[in-house]
Amino acid sequence: MRLLVIDTALGACTAAVFEDDRPLAVRFEPMTKGHQERLGGLVRDAMTEAGGAFDRLDRIGVTVGPGSFTGLRVGLAFAQGLGAALDRPVVGVSALDALAASLETGAAPDGSPVAALIDARRGQVYTKFLVEGAVMGPDQALPLDEAARRIADLGADVRLVGNGAAVVVEAFPDLRFATVDARAAPAPDALARLVRGADPADHPPRPLYLRAPDATPPSRLPGQPRQPAA
Known part of the structure; x- marks a missing residue:
């Protein structure tokens, strides 16, 4: 199976082509803007x-996603447009799943619990917790203290992965972790592995939001007078 994988949701721009599990071409550029x-x-x-x-x-x-609103929309629009032009299925992959799969041993088949973490700003991280490959609860945006408590409950052998790992470690330096992999984006081979194994019908290319957008609709239309204070 020949795959094109695209990632623009986090701190890199990735485009890579794989033939089954063999990389044919990989382009990976760290960036926070300009995808x-x-x-x-x-x-x-x-x-x-x-x-x-x-x-x-x-x-x-x-x-x-979850990730940068602008970044993930760039990747989604490009992938969906290309898929429509080629009449090929487009598979959506959670950035948290891809980060967990990016660990050296994948989703820690050795039994070590995994916390995939993305910096959500405003004192929060997007989280996914796995134990022996099994997902523990829903993906969520959690305050740092709640995320730290959940991580501590997993034990000292927990593995942290994602740019949110650095945020948690900085805020709670006394917590003990087996490893901290604060990578800015998923590994291309992890993306390819997830895309290859997914059923397109169950993984549509729809944006994954775990928190309401920061922007809000305007309270009045242009030219409309302001409402008097109550």
Whole structure:
């Protein structure tokens, strides 16, 4: 199966082509802004190195969040447009799942619990907890103190992964962890593994939001007078 995987949800812009589990071309550039300007060029370069034939792709994978609102929409729009043009399925992948799968041993088959963490700002982290590969509760946006309590409950052998790991470690330096992998974005091979194993019908390319947007609709239309104070 030949895959194109795209990630623009977090701190990198990724475009990579895989044949089953073999990487044919990988483009990975750390960045917090500018995904829209770079994604098309990275996909072009990766596809050219992999042989250049878009019609040889079997499916396309893209991260759906949680993450940067603007960034994840860039990747989703690109992947969905390409999938429609090629008539290929587009698979949505949770950034938290991809981070957990990015650990050296995948989702810790050795039994070590995993906490995938993304910095959500405003004193929160997006969280996913796994024990022996089994998900423990829903993905959530948690305050740092609640996230730290949940991590401590998993034991000292817990593995932290994601840019939210650094936030938790800085806020709670007395907590003990087996390993801390504060990577800014999922590994391309982890994305490919999840996309290859997913059923497209069960993993649609829809944005995953775990918190209400920071922006709110205006309280009045342009030119409309302000309401008097009560």
